[in-house]
Amino acid sequence: MAGILIVAHTPIASAMLDFVDHIYGSIPDKIQALDIPAHEDTKISAQRLQAAVDLVSESKQVLILTDILGATPANVAGKFALNDTDNQIMVITGLNLSMLLRAVSHRHEPLEQIVEKSLQGGMQGVVKIRTSAKMTIE
Secondary structure, rough: OOOOEEEEEOHHHHHHHHHHHHHHHHOOOEEEEEOOOOOOHHHHHHHHHHHHHHHHHOOOOEEEEOOOOOOOOHHHHHHHHHHOOOOOOEEEEEOOHHHHHHHHHOOOOOOHHHHHHHHHHHHOOOOOOOOOOOOOOO
């Protein structure tokens, strides 16, 4: 089973993990959140990321979900994934709740499939809701 790390700006990662807890009734094994505070030294972020990977990498496969491309969490995760020779690590940016649910639901599959399912979930979860005169919000 692949490990899943949510790496995002504080408090997004923890909030996303709370959502998983809400949906599943508990946090499944090998899923962790790592909040990256504003202005944290990237060396410290990388060290904390290493510790988190160590906690979830039982199968040596880890999916890291980050909030936004080009920001510190994604940059730290991307560099880490390139330099980690002990694990197969894949990073996806643009985290949303649909993506996260897909990753958790498919975490028993091979890492490549988890990535594809997560990307599909993330894209399918972004839609425009049609509004009409009949639609009311209470």
